[in-house]
Structure formats: structure tokens, C-alpha cells
Amino acid sequence: MTFEGVLTKMETEFTQPIQYYLVFENDFINMNQLLGKIMIMKFVKYQCLNCGLDKPIFRQGFCKSCFFEIPQAADWIMRPELSTAHLDREDRDLEYEKKVQLQPHIVYLANSSNVKVGVTRKSQIPTRWIDQGAHEAIEIVEVPNRYLAGITEMALKEYVSDKTNWRTMLKNDIVDENLVEWRERLKQYIPDEAKDYFIASNTETNLEFPVIKYPLKPISLNLVKAHEYTGKLAGIKGQYLIFEDDTVFNIRGNEGLVVNISVK
Known part of the structure; x- marks a missing residue:
């Protein structure tokens, strides 16, 4: 099985254990079904979640120019005490801010x-x-x-x-x-x-997470630098994939990367 698409945070279903889904534009993977299987992940390119361009991701899945312009990445997202929509005061886009903040x-x-x-x-x-x-x-x-x-x-x-x-x-x-x-x-x-x-x-x-084996010393995978990684999936917790060799991969932290995933 081979899948390709841009990473966004895994969709979840609140069951015991949690069900995880990696959703691409034309396909999705039930990640729980891959536990115990070999995954090969390859970095293909960047794709900003806002403009869609192949530009390095800065933060939160956005390229640098989008990050400093769009309301979805404004300071009040991470620091809710800075919210001003209740005062009818705009930060970047009042309509969006009212929708989310109010x-x-x-x-x-x-x-x-x-x-x-x-x-x-x-x-x-x-x-x-x-x-x-x-x-x-x-x-x-x-x-x-x-x-x-x-x-x-x-x-x-x-x-x-x-x-x-x-x-x-x-x-x-x-x-x-x-x-x-x-x-x-x-x-x-x-x-x-x-x-x-x-x-x-x-x-x-x-909450119960689908984990066969927890890592003793988690090693964070930088897929852009490594370009390719092969490992046996041993668990999923939070937005992390946990592999048998203690490698962990943060899906949320890698939003905006286009990846190719093969499963053996």
C-alpha cells in the first residue's frame, strides 16, 4: 500500500483505545491498522496549508509570509488572553476572529x-x-x-x-x-x-492510546533532513507516531510536508 499527500494533524475518534486517521486529499489511513507493520516515509516537498506553495514551512503548517498575515496564525491563537473580538476590535480579520473567539x-x-x-x-x-x-x-x-x-x-x-x-x-x-x-x-x-x-x-x-511499546529514549525524527525513514509502528499517542526503535514523529509538528508513505 502506498499513500501520498500533505500532512495535517491526525483526525481522531474517542473510543477505547483512541482511533487515529491520517487524512489526505483523496484518501485516508486508519493508523491503528498499521500497528506492528513496517512504514516507509519519504519527504516529497512542502505545501503551505494556506497558499499551497512549495515554500519552507515556518510554523503551524504555514510558510513564513502566510504565518505573519493570516488570522489562523495570529498571536491570540497561542495566547488567548490577547483576544479582542469581544471588544469589536480587529487583529487581522474581525469576521474570522468573532467566529472563533465568540x-x-x-x-x-x-x-x-x-x-x-x-x-x-x-x-x-x-x-x-x-x-x-x-x-x-x-x-x-x-x-x-x-x-x-x-x-x-x-x-x-x-x-x-x-x-x-x-x-x-x-x-x-x-x-x-x-x-x-x-x-x-x-x-x-x-x-x-x-x-x-x-x-x-x-x-x-x-483516555487510552493505541500503543504496543513505549519508547525508553524518544528520538525525534526530522524527515526533511533524513528525507526517508523506515520503521515498525509501535504506537500512537497525542499526535506522535511511535516506532519500535524509539524514533518518534510528530504529525502536528510536521503539518505542511508532502509525504509518501508505503506500508509493508
Whole structure:
């Protein structure tokens, strides 16, 4: 079997374990079915997810010129506290910003390498947790816009991490935590503007990933430099492919690469 297309983050289905799909323009691969099989990946070229040109990818699947122009890559994407659509104030494209920012957002706790706080649109639960490789997660606050979620995250990250250690996550060096207790502990630090949106009733969500063998010392694959890689797929966690030789490949981090994939 041979497939070719531009990488975008894997689509997922919340089952036990998670089902993963690599979607190309005219085809898709159920990645779970490739566990235990040999994959040959080849770098073909770049294809910016916005302009479609064969230009080096800068960040988030976009070439450098697109990254600094399009609303999908504005600062408020990574820093939600910078959102201004609720003030009717444009950053790059007010219509797009209203569409994304003025919808329900969740502030959550997720445990992937450690307990961390994060923000996502309500429509992205549990997808966001899956993409981070969290084995357990819980919602703290549901607010009507991205700005309120952003300032809540800013307040809470004084007391809990907002980062995931990807190596620890992939090695599965994890400790189960009582996220309900964490939520109750952090409640007092929620900003006044968001206190009324506190969620007190939810239990934590548990996630199971399709992994045969976790890597002892994850080695990140740079497919552009290597140009080609052959390995046996041993697992999928977060947006990473895990291979038997401890090589790992971050699909999300390589969006915008056109690849050729053969399966033996």
C-alpha cells in the first residue's frame, strides 16, 4: 500500500483505545491498522496549508509570509488572553476572529506528563486532550468567549504548569492524579470575571492510546533532513507516531510536508 499527500494533524475518534486517521486529499489511513507493520516515509516537498506553495514551512503548517498575515496564525491563537473580538476590535480579520473567539471555551486540567492547565473551544473537547496525549482530563470553567478563558488560564498557571513534557508523555512516565481535588484547590484563583462559570459537577475523563511499546529514549525524527525513514509502528499517542526503535514523529509538528508513505 502506498499513500501520498500533505500532512495535517491526525483526525481522531474517542473510543477505547483512541482511533487515529491520517487524512489526505483523496484518501485516508486508519493508523491503528498499521500497528506492528513496517512504514516507509519519504519527504516529497512542502505545501503551505494556506497558499499551497512549495515554500519552507515556518510554523503551524504555514510558510513564513502566510504565518505573519493570516488570522489562523495570529498571536491570540497561542495566547488567548490577547483576544479582542469581544471588544469589536480587529487583529487581522474581525469576521474570522468573532467566529472563533465568540463561542464557548473550556479551561481544563489535563495530565499527560504532569498536571497542566489549558484552553480550548468547547467543540474541541475531547479532541484537544487526545492531541496532547493526556490520559486523564477534567473541565474547570466554561466561558462564553476566548478572552475570559485566556485570563483564567493566565491566573491558574501561577499555581499549575501550562506545559507538557513531550518526552515524559511518550515514555508513559505518568502518575495518576485526582483532578477533582486539583480543580477544587485551584477554584479560589479563578478571576472574578470567570468565577460564575466554574464547573463543579464533572468527573474526570480517562483516555487510552493505541500503543504496543513505549519508547525508553524518544528520538525525534526530522524527515526533511533524513528525507526517508523506515520503521515498525509501535504506537500512537497525542499526535506522535511511535516506532519500535524509539524514533518518534510528530504529525502536528510536521503539518505542511508532502509525504509518501508505503506500508509493508
